[in-house]
Amino acid sequence: MITVENVKYSYDKTTPVLHGISFSENEPVIIGLWGRNGAGKTTLMKLLAGHQQASEGNIEIMGHAPYNNAEAQQHLCYMQEDHPFSQIWSVKDAMRFAKYFNPNWNQSTADKLLKVFKLQEHKKTSKLSTGMKTALQLVIGVASQASVTILDEPTNGLDAGMRKKFYEVLLESYEEHPRLILLSTHHIEEVQPLCESLIVIHQGSVLLNETLDELREKGIWLTGDKEKVDELSKGLNILEKKEVGSVKKVMIDAPFSKEWKERAHANGLSLEKADLQDYLLNITDEKEIRI
Numbered sequence: 001m002i003t004v005e006n007v008k009y010s011y012d013k014t015t016p017v018l019h020g021i022s023f024s025e026n027e028p029v030i031i032g033l034w035g036r037n038g039a040g041k042t043t044l045m046k047l048l049a050g051h052q053q054a055s056e057g058n059i060e061i062m063g064h065a066p067y068n069n070a071e072a073q074q075h076l077c078y079m080q081e082d083h084p085f086s087q088i089w090s091v092k093d094a095m096r097f098a099k100y101f102n103p104n105w106n107q108s109t110a111d112k113l114l115k116v117f118k119l120q121e122h123k124k125t126s127k128l129s130t131g132m133k134t135a136l137q138l139v140i141g142v143a144s145q146a147s148v149t150i151l152d153e154p155t156n157g158l159d160a161g162m163r164k165k166f167y168e169v170l171l172e173s174y175e176e177h178p179r180l181i182l183l184s185t186h187h188i189e190e191v192q193p194l195c196e197s198l199i200v201i202h203q204g205s206v207l208l209n210e211t212l213d214e215l216r217e218k219g220i221w222l223t224g225d226k227e228k229v230d231e232l233s234k235g236l237n238i239l240e241k242k243e244v245g246s247v248k249k250v251m252i253d254a255p256f257s258k259e260w261k262e263r264a265h266a267n268g269l270s271l272e273k274a275d276l277q278d279y280l281l282n283i284t285d286e287k288e289i290r291i
């Protein structure tokens with residue numbers, strides 16, 4: 001379905017933004033793309049959607065290179081984060097164009113979603129609020145039922161209620177028509193139940209590409225007597241540390257495993273699973289922590 005091999009990209013030939021990205025997926029799946037601001041998520045999505053051409057490397061969408069290629073575009077729907085609707089379009093016009101460009105378009109889904117998100121067809125897109133423009137993009141992204149659907153920060157500008165609605169709608173549509181959906185997000189906690197796997201982009205490279213089940217086991221907090229904590233964590237990758245008096249708490253880049261539970265218990269220390277968002281923030285942090 002999608003193959004990305006050693007893809008490099010720079011906007012101005014002197015500052016590389018992507019440094020050799022590789023991944024592939026051949027099954028219908030919802031994949032999350034997570035990274036700090038400026039990590040390269042949007043750039044990667046633009047390359048996948050064929051809006052830009054990779055400086056080096058190879059991209060295939062359903063067997064076709066996406067750049068300047070109508071064959072690949074037949075299978076693609078890309079919703080950008082910056083709402084590129086024409087000023088003169090009404091909601092109805094936007095839907096008409098989307099229907100024209102998306103061969104798998106599902107009109108009944110589109111009609112249903114317009115109601116869910118309370119979008120009036122006669123309204124000019126220029127008169128929609130930021131959240132409503134995002135909602136309109138979501139309606140198109142979901143109703144397109146494209147084999148490869150790319151959604152860049154799809155919940156930008158949506159309030160918590162609308163975000164919840166969007167996740168429900170996306171999952172329902174995916175279950176009816178399984179396809180490859182790649183969505184970038186900063187809200188890892190919210191998309192966790194939706195995504196089967198997560199690609200973490202850090203400074204233009206793939207730092208992690210794992211299933212959510214694997215990721216949920218990563219990162220542990222070890223707490224207790226300072227000397228014992230130091231002894232057990234010596235030489236390991238410490239992601240964060242806190243100290244009050246003789247009590248120390250460290251986040252270690254280690255699995256929440258049976259072995260660790262036994263080790264902590266045997267040394268009178270407590271062990272907790274680190275929050276996934278905190279774990280990701282720490283592994284993409286520049287700071288270095290030494291005991």
Ligand SMILES: Nc1ncnc2c1ncn2[C@@H]1O[C@H](COP(=O)(O)OP(=O)(O)OP(=O)(O)O)[C@@H](O)[C@H]1O
Nearest residue numbers: 011012017035036037038039040041042043044201
């Ligand atoms: N049009 C452009 N011209 C030059 N540099 C750009 C352009 N767009 C993005 N960049 C640079 O490319 C790098 C990656 O940006 P990109 O927008 O892909 O990151 P991102 O992960 O999507 O960030 P965010 O989470 O903030 O949206 C950044 O250093 C950014 O400054």
